[in-house]
Amino acid sequence: MPIRNIFAIAILLIAGHAYSITAEATKAIAIGEGDARIEALRAAVAGADEKTVAFLQALAEDAVKVVAGKPVIVKDDQAVDPVTGTQSPLPDTAEDVMNNNRMRGELDSALAAIKLLSPDVAVRREAVQTLQGEVDESKLPLLDQAFAQETVPDIKERLGLLRAAALLGSADPAKRLAAAKLLADSPQAATKTLLIERLQIEQDPGVKGALHFSLHQVESRLAWGDRLGAIFSGISLGSILLLVALGLAITYGLMGVINMAHGELMMIGAYATYVVQGLFQKYLPGAFDWYLLASVPVAFLASALVGAALERSVIRFLYGRPLETLLATWGISLVLMQGVRTLFGAQNVGVENPNWMSGGVQVLGNLSLPYNRLVIVGFAIAVLVGVWFLIEKTRLGLFVRGVTQNRPIAACMGVNTARIDTYAFALGSGIAGLAGCALSQVGNVGPDLGQGYIVDSFMVVVLGGVGQLAGTVYAALGLGVLNKFLEGWTGAVLAKIAVLVFIIIFIQKRPQGIFAMKGRSAEA
């Protein structure tokens, strides 16, 4: 903040139209009734010099006090006169200047308007962002000046829109008309409110027509943003479901093992991420931003090892008895959850996003895509490709498919079917671990992490049809997008219920899922 101040001050010195702020002006801004103060503030912004900036900055930081009816800036226990700059000791009788929220908002936008003249592009861009929906006619001179000076195209465009928004309140109908026409191109959500507000008080018929037209344009653009936003969050949810369901597609879809502990294997992956994060914090704080990369293989291995152990000790004895497997794996999930509670405590643990994952890409005025979501979509695609490659193109995948399709013949060919079972189950579990690692970046990590996903993920597999990956992919994305669209329409809980009802109805029509298995294996 202070550095930017200096920039702002410096640029104003260069700009060189220094009206000096008067003692009357400072008094009017700092003391009195809300409306009068705002009036005075707006007057001062139009011709701000470095002293005005320093005074406003101090005011925004609560560093202005009133001594004997005169506002002073408090600096190191000294009272500095905002106009003359003379210092004097701060008396005990100094009173605080109270700023209500409205006044603070005005101060912020005033300071932002001044920053529009900063030589630093980033500062200007941020100032434009801050001023969105906050402009009024008082800032017009500054906006005009900034618009004339601006060289960066996107900032200039947004400045133009800001100017138009400010001009909308102008007394001259011609100016208002021009502004209304210009605003049709605005991508900002705030423009809509601005236009609606103006429409209610506008008298001039020509301007009114232009306002209507612009409003229509802006609304349809915003609707697109909303729609794309819903699609994106649907894809994002779908990619998470995909990650969760991919592991199940192997353990349940290919091997036919109902693994109710799948969610808990995800939880193990998430906790593995947490542990890796802790290790990086302790031993490699410099490389903290890269802990996530290290935790991907760790999460995979941790869950895969637990999965292999489960397969060897419990699940192996229950092949061909799906209902018993269901109950036994439910028991395993209880034990794993309680185990994590004993080790890490019942509370959620904190997993932070690395720096490069925070923030997002602004695509439209009302649509920004967070990086962590984008990374997860990419990660899901990568895992999908990896799994597809492993199952379709490698020797291990060939064995897994062979054992699934015909166990005795595979055994006759010399495949160690028991070992393949363990590998396949470990692979499915490891993918659950990867899903947990991804989930740790978007949600809470706690002992109950897996519980929330188990119903959803089984729905994906059931809907997609058993025995293949393509069905899982379509079902995951379809359910994700459907869920998000319904959410926008009916709210989260009803959307979830609607999706479950939809699945139950869908299963009526296609009991074997989207992609039915054909031939002999269909009945088994």
Added chain:
Amino acid sequence: MSTFTIPPKGPLLTRGGWSAWLAAVIVLCALVPVLNLVVPAGSVFHMSDYAVALVAKILCYAICALAMDLIWGYTGILSLGHGLFFALGGYAMGMYLMRQIGTDGNYKSNLPDFMVFLDWKTLPWHWTLSDSFVATLLLVVAVPGLVAFVFGYFAFRSRIKGVYFSIITQAMTFAAMLLFFRNETGFGGNNGFTDFKRILNIPIATPSMRMTLFVLTASTLLAFLLLARWLVGSKFGRVLQAVRDAETRVMFSGYNPIGFKLTIWTISAMMCGVAGALYVPQVGIINPSEMSPANSIEIAIWAAVGGRATLIGPIVGAFIVNGAKSWLTVAYPEFWLYFLGALFIGVTLFLPDGVVGLVKKLKAKGGAK
């Protein structure tokens, strides 16, 4: 398996069975009330109120386990949604009990407290019948029965079976839980119903009322036991077991399994509803967490621990598991889930026939020596 002779239809219960059944009637319906109400509190033979409440709760659970056994043990359909039917019966009874509070609630309003809190002025339509006790008794069986019938009709018609069916039932109870958590649904949101004051205008917390409910629960369980025994022994029950063992063959023999499955599924759901209706006035609360998938799957483990496809097994199982639960959650709270998890794993791996099966096996071994 390979014989074609059908064993002759036996009596409802053997002589020994009838004596055991009568003994249970005497213990639960006469001895327990005497021990609790007549024997003075200081005496060794006195049964504490806590013990009575615990046994009453477990008796309700035992009804659920019995219902689960009919559908899982005898028909081979594992339901992971029986908690929903239990809760629906409980909610039907809870609505009546809420109306019985009258104007004694915190807000002194004629409406239940949570409706006042939500600023509702009139009863929602689905509370219309809640003032009448007779209608409530009807709803207790009709609502779970209807839900089960509709759900079962669609599920069985499209031949959803095995694990698919289990998972869909789990989704069903999960969806219902989400629905009941909403305040707008009109069932008290996540707080559910509590603070009951009266039943049939009689205060609910008096010792005699509690004992009446206890005896009612016990006799319901024992009556259901006879009903289940009759069902299982009848031709209907034999077809169910045939469906369990080889559904395709049953179809090839000219039977349509849908009707059989649907009937037992609906009966089982109604029994659960009755259990829920008995549970709520004795425990004093009902909320949507009763519908959580974990609760439903626990019912299955009661049946499995005791022994599926035996009628006494699930009741024994309900007592073993819930007895252990009430002891462990107090004595070693952190070990309860380990124990329950180990129970799930151990029973499926080592005790496929449950405790009753184990006892039978040991007896057979002893007899052989």
